[in-house]
Amino acid sequence: MAHVLSGLKLAVIGCGAMGQALVRGLLGSGFNATDITCTRRDPARLASLAGLGVRVTPDNGAASADADVVLLCIKPQGWREAVLTLRPRPGQIVLSVMAGVRTQALEEALPGTRVARCMPNTPALVGAGMHAYSLGASADPTVVPIVEGILGASGTVAAVVEGIMDAVTVTSGSGPAYLFYLAELMIEGSVALGVDPNLARRLVRETLKGAAELLAQPGADPVALRQAVTSPGGVTAKVMSGLEASGVRETFVRAMDAGKRRAAELAQT
Ligand SMILES: NC(=O)c1ccc[n+]([C@@H]2O[C@H](COP(=O)([O-])OP(=O)(O)OC[C@H]3O[C@@H](n4cnc5c(N)ncnc54)[C@H](OP(=O)(O)O)[C@@H]3O)[C@@H](O)[C@H]2O)c1
Structure with missing residues (x-):
């Protein structure tokens, strides 16, 4: 695991297919399972996530309030409503995997946070993901090693300009x-x-x-x-x-x- 990740608390909001792929990568690289809190709404599926050793809660607000990094893994449809359930802290890093959602829109919805977006892919499940990311205007360079550490735990990482992110989505994401x-x-x-x-x-x-x-x-x-x-x-x-x-x-x-x-x-x- 990248040294820069050690001790960080991570909230994975909407821990479905993509969230779990990234979480499994982190766990495989030695990230402490109890430093990860995963959320989703379905109680049975949430309970089964606990099998990974991570903390689980249906409460996005509680999960995000304690986190250094919030990994937003919900679907883009209806994302604004879902984001209202978060309790962002100033300086908190928000890393979104949502297709299409611009960093500027996330910065407006989550003022004070440092936003990055990425486009991962599911070969992350076997440590062979191809993950591209871009920083928002709110993200200073200290965010880079953290974002690259999180994504790099399950694959190869490329920094790209945000303007090509939708094209990247239909290239490596899909x-x-x-x-x-x-x-x-x-x-x-x-x-x-x-x-x-x-x-x-x-x-x-x-x-x-x-x-x-x-x-x-x-x-x-x-x-x-x-x-x-x-x-x-x-x-x-x-x-x-x-x-x-x-x-x-x-x-x-x-x-x-x-x-x-x-x-x-x-x-x-
Ligand atoms: N799948 C891919 O290959 C891929 C590749 C690149 C990027 N992505 C991006 O990854 C994101 C997730 O895609 P996915 O394929 O992982 O979908 P998914 O399996 O449906 O995961 C989304 C999860 O979000 C949870 N959720 C929905 N609303 C929520 C809320 N308000 N609060 C908490 N949890 C909520 C859902 O669980 P509940 O219904 O139990 O709440 C579900 O587990 C999308 O934004 C997509 O653009 C996916």
Whole structure:
């Protein structure tokens, strides 16, 4: 665990999928479980969070009042109402994972706090998250090692300018879903061609894992990697030309653009 995190009290407001991914990373890196207080409204699910060793309460106000850092992990829809339940302290760090919600809007809603926003992703669950963050105008440079320490416990961290955060959201935040979708399509295609479903799942899973490892090599380029598998006139070339002819490339860019606009819309709700 980053030294700068030691002794900090953390409140995780809305500890659902993303909150738990970040909390698990922190716990795995040695963060003291009893320094983390998690909230959510559903009593049974809240109680099950206690299994992580963290403190739990349905009371956002109580959780936030004692915290040095408030990790806002609720959905962006209706966030203004939820934030009213917090009891912010001057100088408290508020790190929001909410898609679309601007740091300026959070600073107005939580005056006196030091605000940062981030866009994490769920591979954080296995310590392989890709987390981007931006500081609000209220956040001084001492916030940086704390934000990077929290996010770095479950993945790689990149500082980005806030203006590109919605684009980052549809790149790395939503990105794992695109890969799972591709896996789904590949399995469906394989099964349609007669491969046993269990074998198809294994073939696809190991193929994507191996391909991701190749892509993760220093200097790896997806185009060059793809070309290395594509002999002119061969089998892969036939599949790739079918995909290109279907307009999938343009469709993908359009769909990501629609997602980016949705991020901005959600924050208004
Ligand atoms: N999932 C991803 O891949 C991903 C990636 C990047 C960013 N994010 C961001 O992460 C945030 C959460 O997404 P998620 O996928 O983790 O959703 P989620 O699993 O639904 O988590 C949200 C949690 O907030 C709780 N909650 C809602 N209102 C609350 C309130 N007023 N007080 C306390 N807790 C409340 C919900 O539990 P109760 O219903 O029990 O209250 C739920 O557990 C979103 O803002 C999203 O933009 C998600």
